[in-house]
Amino acid sequence: MNFFESIRVSLRALRANKLRSALTMLGMIIGVAAVIAMVGIGNGATASITSQIQGLGSNLLTISSGQSNSGGVRGGAGSSDALSMTDVSKIPIDTAVKAVSPVTTTNAQVVFGSGNTSTSITATTADYALIKNVTIASGRFITQEDVDSSARVAVLGPTVVTNLMGDANASVIGKVIKINNVPFQVIGVTTATGSTGFMSSDDMITAPISTVQARLIGKKTVRSILVSATSADFMQTAQDEITTALHKAHKIPEGKADDFTVQNQADMLATMTGVTQTLTMLLGGIAGISLLVGGIGIMNIMLVSVTERTREIGIRKAIGAKGMDILLQFLIEAVVLSVLGGGIGIALGYGGSTLAGKALKMSTSISMTSVLVAFCFSAAIGIVFGVFPARKAAAMDPIDALRYE
Amino acid sequence: MIDLKGIKKIYANGDIQVAALNGVDLHVGASEFVSIMGPSGSGKSSMMNILGCLDTPTEGEYYLDGTDVAKASGDDLSVIRNRKIGFVFQGFNLLARTTAVENVELPMLYAGIGGKERRARAIAALESVGLGGRIHHRPKELSGGQQQRVAIARALVTKPSIILADEPTGNLDSRSSEEVMAIFQRLHASGNTIIIVTHEPDIAEFTQRIVRFRDGHIEGDEVVQNQRLAQALVLEEGEAK
């Protein structure tokens, strides 16, 4: 019997038992959908974290107060007030260090006319634009004079403009907005970067750090200091220079713990993607187990089916079916169940992760490889878990099978 | 055609051994029409299963068309059953959820015959047993006699050299029985070798030779003196095409 005939015979048997076939597939559907969705969400999370960290700036070193254990991320970082504007001037601009800029962030209520929005205020200096690759769509960025004179000026992100004026293209330069009831003059609007969600550079206002400290926070807080190294090769040199400079400035004796932390972007990236990748693997692993359970479900049903159809097997053998014909028939049934289940699962997982992405406001990414792997994997599950029942069927003795009641 | 030499079939049930066949020698030539008779448990079915290559003997030689098939492997036996033997069972053994024509197509499926030819030959075979009007019926939509005729169509559709039937009329009333025997007589007339097992002497009278079994061996072998001619009764309404 040729292969296509075997497929037809198998499909007919599956159709004859629609409910059972559907229920058997359900295990595969759920398993594959779970794997696809979990890996998709995990990859999406990794990608968005990577792009967020990369979006922080190039060759970036971040100094934050609080001590750290060997460069890792630590919950307590930034909690004390170890950094000050003096520290900023202590870091030398040289071959390794291109620019230094202090940053303090706070949240504020912003009002313009009848429009009002809540957004984050980034208080910083002129070099921030250089370090973070901020580009200006209209107007200008804050300058050293603004900082020196504590000018009440603000640079708006495009999302803020939309939220305040209802239109991203509204002309706002020169207008006065109120940030926590303090009037600020708008001097520029940044170019949209497209980043959304937490730490979006589109939904924030940049203002001189001196003004924000005096008018909005009331303290001379410096949350962190951003340092841009001249190139990736100078990251380590820059980091060493910062450490030496701050050791001196903070008068930390040799061997005592630092009260600040220098993180470089690569470390952060590695830590964060490490975390999300572990999470992805964990989620994928759990989903994989459900796939395994789905496979065992197929085997279980196929075994029942073989027993139930013993007489049919006997009849087929009596009129000339060889072991291989019977084996193929049952194997194809198992593979069709698993592959069909896998296909539906892929579609469902794709839809599910897209929906989850929408709900959680994050991008999900389902790679062609993960689809392909899931598909091949479900086919493999069909073969692996189908072979045992199929061999059992193929090995049946025609006389015994015909006698079976 | 068929040559059995010292065939033994021994079933071992734990410590107890049952010799269903205890040294059977039998020769059946081409185009013979033989019935096997004997009391219940005398080994008739065991014999037929071996003849039909469904089972292998514990001991002895079985030459079918000159080759010893007693020691053939499972897959080789499948091929022999498919090419040379048409088997008709007492319980019909049709696939339940499958239509008459698809049941008849089945052996040709395993013989590797293409779909179009398969369908044409299956329909022709069903017509030859008077079921041309019932080809798309499922077994449960057919009477016992009709089901047995589907089974006969399935047995003869591959044009086997031997047709074996173990109590083909065992589940049928006398009218259906005679119809089935009429079909066998017609097949015999066209040159087929036919061996049937039966309990009923009047069914045996439709054949030409009676082999009598007792306790696993042949007790008698006689020629039927006055072979009865089975009447192909009028086909039921709608069966004639």
Ligand SMILES: Nc1ncnc2c1ncn2[C@@H]1O[C@H](COP(=O)(O)OP(=O)(O)OP(=O)(O)O)[C@@H](O)[C@H]1O
């Ligand atoms: N699978 C088996 N296992 C053990 N013993 C068996 C088996 N099949 C048949 N027998 C025994 O072999 C003997 C012959 O059985 P067989 O079925 O050939 O008889 P039979 O002549 O066809 O009888 P009947 O007319 O009732 O159909 C019986 O004693 C039976 O109990």
Ligand SMILES: [Mg+2]
């Ligand atoms: Mg019997």
